[in-house]
Amino acid sequence: MTTSLPEGSPGQRPDQPASRRFLEFFSGIGLVHAALAPLGWSCAFANDNDAKKAVTYQKNFPGVTLDQRDIREVPVEEIPTADLATASFPCIDLSQAGGRRGIHAEHSGIVWSFLEHIDSLDREGRAPKFLLLENVPGLLTLHGGSSIDVLLHEVARLGYAFDLVQVDARHFIPQARNRVFIIAVKNAELATGAEMPDTHIRRYKVREVFERNRHLPWVFFDFPSLPARSVSLDDVLLDIPKGDPRWWSAERMKYFWDHLEKDHHTRLTELLHSRTVTQFTAMRRGRRRGLREQIFNLRNDGLASCLRTPKGGSSIQFVVRVGGGEVEVRRITAIESGRLQGVGLSTHNPGYVFPESEQDGLFGFGDAVCVPAVQWVFEHSIQSYVDNSRLQTPLQLTMDLGVAV
Template identity: 25%
Template sequence: MAQITYYANFGEIPFGDITKKETRRWIPDAFDVLCGGFPCQPFSIAGVTKKNSMGRMHGFEDEKQGNLFFYIAEIIERHRPKAIFLENVKNLLSHNRGNTFKIIKEILTNLGYSFHYRILDGKYFVPQHRERVFMVGFDSEVFHYGEEFSFPDMPVKDLKVKDILMEDVDTKYTLSDQLWRYLQEYANKHKANGNGFGFGIADLEGITRTMSARYYKDGSEILIAQKYRNPRRLTPRECALLQGYPDEFIIPVSDTQAYRQFGNSVVVPLIEAIGKCIVNAIKRNFE
C-alpha cells in the first residue's frame, strides 16, 4: 500500500522487500547516498513491552523485523555509497542495555564508515513531539574521516496543533460512545495502578504526543476535543500535515492504510534538513 502512495506522488514504484534476492538485483551498482529506516517496533518501548507480554523475541532476535538492518549492511558493503543515513526510535540507544546500538555502530565502522548520531525531536519542525535517533556515516575510502558534517541546528518556531487542523471534519472521525467510554475506563484503570497509560487530548495551543502506526485503531494518543461531542481522531490529511507533508500530497489509500503509513513516517522537514547537511558535506569534499 505504501508503494501505491509513493507512485501517486512521485510516479515511481519502490522495488519492494530488500530481503528478497530478486529485489536486491534491481539496486543500482553505484549511488551516492543510502537512506534507511529499518522497522522500529522490535526496539521501541511499546514494541518491546508488547512482545515481552506475548513471549515473543524483540530487537535483533525478532527474525521478521529485527534483522532487516543486516540486509542494509549487506547493501552498504556491496555498493559502497558515499554516505549512509539511517533512522530509528530513540529506544534503540538503550535497547538490550545498549548492546543493540553498539552492534550497529561496530558493523558500520567495520565496513569503513565514520559514524555520527544524534537524537533529534520533530517538534522543531511540526507540532508533534517525535524523538528519533539519526545515524549518518561517510565512506572512509572517499572522505578519509575528514568530512565536514554536523547535524542541523533546530529552528525556533511557535508551532501549534490548531494550525494543522481542518475546519469542517466529517463526523465519522468522532469517537463512538462505546469507544470513548472504553478509553476513559482504560485510562482510569491504569491511573489507579500508578501507570501513565491512557488517551491524550491534544493541547491546541501546543504540540501533540508522538503519533504511532497503531493510530488507526482508536486514535487514543492524539484526540481533538469538540464542543458537545465526544473527541475525534485526526483526519488522514491532518496526520499528513502533522508529519510535515505538503498540502498537495496525494493520499490515494483508505483511512486505515493512511493512518498506518503516516504513523510509520518520518517528520519530512527534519529529514530534509539533515539531508541537506549530508549533501553539503559530500559537495565540499569534491570542491
C-alpha cells in the same frame, strides 16, 4: 585542513552516473524521498514489500523503480549505483510495542540485510559514499546499548565514519517524535580526533554511546541550533463542523469522561465554559499505575503525541475540542496524520498525494518519518558536505583513528 569528495562514485559506471542519486530502502509511502527531492537528490531505486504503501509511493513518485520484494530477495546486481543509501528500518523490536527484543529480532533485524547489500556493493566497487539510517530512541539504550553498539561496529567494518544525532520533530511540526539518525561517510579515515560536540542533538544517551565506542571512526557534522517551530497544532487539525459523524456520540463521550485521567478531567472541566475553543490531542493508554485498564491522557503542550500505526487501542490518537459549554472527541484523521509528518500543508509538501483509504493513511503515516526533521538533518550533514566539501571546521583528520595528519 578540509576534505573534498572524489569525482563520481566508487566504481561508477559511465552509463550510470551516481551524482546525487539515492537508494531508498524501507521506502514506505516515500517520506524520505519527499525530504531529499527538494535538495536536488533523485531516487534511483526504492524497495518496500508493503503493497498498500507501494500504491501511495508510486502515485507520488511514478518515475521511480519501486521493487516490492522482500529486501532479502533483491539481487545486488539489480541495485543501481548511487551516492547515498537510506534505511528507515522497522522499529517494532526496538520499542515496547515489540517487547524490546532487539536489533537481531525478526522485524528490526532486517537492517542486517540492508547492510549486507551495502557490503556486496562495496565488493563490486559500487558502495554508496553516504548512508542515512533512522530509528527510535530505544535503539540507543536497548539491552544496555548493545543494539546500537553492534550496529555502529558493522557500519565501521564496512569502511564508514559516522555521526550520531537525536532530533525531535517538535522543532518543525507539532508532533513529539524523537528519532535517532546515523549519518555515515564512506571513508573511515575521515575520523576526527575531536571530542563529541556538546550540542542539544548529541547529549545524554548519544554521548554514552560515544563514550563506549570511542575507538570507532566518528566524524562530527557542523549542525546549527534547532529551529523554532512555525506550525501550530491548529494549523494541522481540520475544521470539522459540529454534527459531523466523526465526532463521538453521547454514549462514547460518557466512556471518554469515565476513562479520563483524574488530573486531566479537572483541567478539561475548567475549560468547558470558556468562550475560547481549545483543541488538544489525547492518547488512550492501556495501563495506569500497574493496572491493566483503559485511560485517556491529554497533552497540554500544543503537540500531538508520537504517531503510531493503529494496531491496538493504545496506539490510537484522538482530537479533543473544548469550549463554549461543550467537549467533543474524535479520532485523528489520515490527513492530520500526514500533516504531522510534514506533508499536505500549504507550507510543507502541499502536492503530496494521500492514500485513498483512511486506514491505509493512518498505517502509512504511523510508521513514516517526519519530512522536515529528516530534511534538516540531511541538509546540515550530507548535503552540506557535498556542497562545501567540508565537515566541522577546523577538521582534524586521522589516518589511524587518533593520529592526526
